[in-house]
Amino acid sequence: MRELTYTGRWQAEWRDAPDPVIDGPGQAIVSPVAATTCDVDSQILAGHGPIPAPYALGHECVARVVEISEDVTSVTPGQLVVVPWSISCGTCDQCSVGHTAHCTAVPDMAMYGTPIGGNWGGLLSDLVKVPFADAMLVPLLDGLDPIAMASASDNWTLAWRLVAPHLQRTPGASVLVVARGSIGLYVCDIARALGASDVLYVSPNSEHRSLAETFGARTAAEIAPIHKGFDLAVEATGRVDQLAVAAQSLKPEGFCESAGNHFRPGELPLLAMYLNSVNLRIARDNVRPNIPAALELAAAGEVDPRAVVSDVFDWEELPERIVERHAKPVFTRDLT
Numbered sequence: 001m002r003e004l005t006y007t008g009r010w011q012a013e014w015r016d017a018p019d020p021v022i023d024g025p026g027q028a029i030v031s032p033v034a035a036t037t038c039d040v041d042s043q044i045l046a047g048h049g050p051i052p053a054p055y056a057l058g059h060e061c062v063a064r065v066v067e068i069s070e071d072v073t074s075v076t077p078g079q080l081v082v083v084p085w086s087i088s089c090g091t092c093d094q095c096s097v098g099h100t101a102h103c104t105a106v107p108d109m110a111m112y113g114t115p116i117g118g119n120w121g122g123l124l125s126d127l128v129k130v131p132f133a134d135a136m137l138v139p140l141l142d143g144l145d146p147i148a149m150a151s152a153s154d155n156w157t158l159a160w161r162l163v164a165p166h167l168q169r170t171p172g173a174s175v176l177v178v179a180r181g182s183i184g185l186y187v188c189d190i191a192r193a194l195g196a197s198d199v200l201y202v203s204p205n206s207e208h209r210s211l212a213e214t215f216g217a218r219t220a221a222e223i224a225p226i227h228k229g230f231d232l233a234v235e236a237t238g239r240v241d242q243l244a245v246a247a248q249s250l251k252p253e254g255f256c257e258s259a260g261n262h263f264r265p266g267e268l269p270l271l272a273m274y275l276n277s278v279n280l281r282i283a284r285d286n287v288r289p290n291i292p293a294a295l296e297l298a299a300a301g302e303v304d305p306r307a308v309v310s311d312v313f314d315w316e317e318l319p320e321r322i323v324e325r326h327a328k329p330v331f332t333r334d335l336t
Contacts, residue, residue: 004124020129028133030063034146039181058124059085059113090135148306159186173231240266258282
């Protein structure tokens with residue numbers, strides 16, 4: 001089989017790798033049919049990732065089950081499934097409380113797409129081995145478009161987690177979104193669907209601002225901190241200065257969610273945050289427990305994740321297209 005491999009700044013190529021095989025209980029082999037880039041992949045391709053090249057890329061996809069161990073009961077060959085970005089057993093102490101990004105049954109930070117916590121390959125590969133298949137794989141709901149949901153492995157579900165629980169606790173909350181990639185756009189769509197009273201989307205990208213406006217958001221290219229402005233602020237830029245703007249734009253006791261991946265250092269206005277009683281969470285997302293609810297929202301027809309997909313390309317175009325800096329490309333094959 002082939003793995004799409006990051007080989008250096010804005011460089012990627014197919015490299016041959018051994019076909020994965022079932023060699024123990026609880027395993028599955030899947031074939032990605034609609035895969036996309038995570039927002040962080042642009043930083044990796046630009047050379048800002050945490051480890052040097054080469055390594056297999058990709059941690060967002062809908063895949064078709066090819067083969068399963070005899071003891072796997074939750075999925076069957078031929079079924080379309082969402083493959084979570086992080087490796088998790090589903091039963092350890094951390095997984096049992098929903099902290100699947102911190103599973104203790106595997107090396108720390110085990111994930112697809114970057115060989116941190118072991119080499120698990122990437123989801124931009126012809127075939128992928130999934131351990132703990134019953135715990136990890138989530139069947140794609142009937143009627144959902146694999147292209148629209150290619151990001152459910154991470155960015156779509158992360159966006160749901162960044163905003164949905166807050167709107168469930170505080171109906172009609174106001175939301176500030178400071179973003180650069182797909183996560184912020186998904187947040188705007190989800191926030192509107194779940195009844196946010198006001199959404200302000202901030203991005204220098206005019207096309208993204210136009211799309212956010214179709215989701216009902218007000219938009220701006222940039223802002224200074226808005227004193228006591230919002231109930232919730234979501235930062236998804238990877239820039240500490242933008243996280244500082246978000247954190248200083250909250251009502252007292254407001255919540256700031258950061259999508260993280262701050263590869264470069266910076267400073268936060270901790271005194272101002274303390275005086276305003278800011279709640280800040282910056283975390284690797286425990287995506288697996290939230291995928292079902294995120295899929296259910298998509299299936300309800302009140303959101304439009306397909307609108308965030310910038311381009312749809314054939315699987316064979318991956319090496320040349322992924323380095324062209326498309327906003328949210330999806331690479332497809334064997335969809336029927």
